[in-house]
Amino acid sequence: EVQLVESGGGLVQPGGSLRLSCAASGFTFSGHWMYWVRQAPGKGLVWVSCISSDGSITNYAGSVKGRFTISRDNAKNTLYLQMNSLRAEDTAVYYCARVTRYSGSPWGQGALVTVSS
C-alpha cells in the first residue's frame, strides 16, 4: 500500500524553526517528484514547494522562498521541509504528496504547525 506519513509538527514561537518529515512506503520513492501543500485553519489548499526525484531541482512559493528548504533522502525514503523564520501566517496543516502524472497522489494525513507566542 502506498503511504505517506508526516511528522514533526507542533507549536513554535514566531521567528523559530521546525523541520517536517514525510516517510514514504509502498512505492519507489526515488522515482517520483514530491511536493508540500499547506492549509491554514478553515482555508484552502496552497502549494508550498516541490523537489525532483533526485533532489537536484527545487521550487518554492513566493511566500516561503528564502525561509523554507525542501530536501529528500532517497536512501531513507523520506522527504523534509525545513521551516525557518516562522510567522503566524505559516500556521497550517502541512501535507506531503507524491507527484504522479502532474497531480498529487496520494497525500499524507498532514502535520499541524502552529506559530504563536
Added chain:
Amino acid sequence: QSALTQPASVSGSPGQSITISCTGTSSDVGGYNYVSWYQQHPVKAPKVVIFEVSNRPSGVPDRFSGSKSGNTASLTISGLQAEDEADYYCSSYTSSDTWVFGGGTTLTVL
C-alpha cells in the same frame, strides 16, 4: 502566482448534475493539460478525483468527469450522491515549474 478562480459554493439535489469551474491563465490552466481536481471531506486529506484534465484514477466513479476550454477547466459530477458533499479544489502545473491551487468550492447536496 495567483490562485486559480473557483466559485465559493455550488449545490444540487441527489441525482442531479453540477459543474465547478476553475479559471486560470495561459501560464497554467491554458498552457498545459495538467489540471487536477481534488475532493476533501472534513478533517481528511485531499484525494485526487481527476488528473490531466479528464482522467479518472482507478476507484473514482465515472460520475466524475473533467474538461478544459482555453484558460478554464471544469469538473462535472453527475448523479449526485450524498457522499459527494465535500470541498473541491482544482490545481494546475505552471510555466514556473510550480503548482497552483484554486480557492476551493464547497459542494452541498440538498
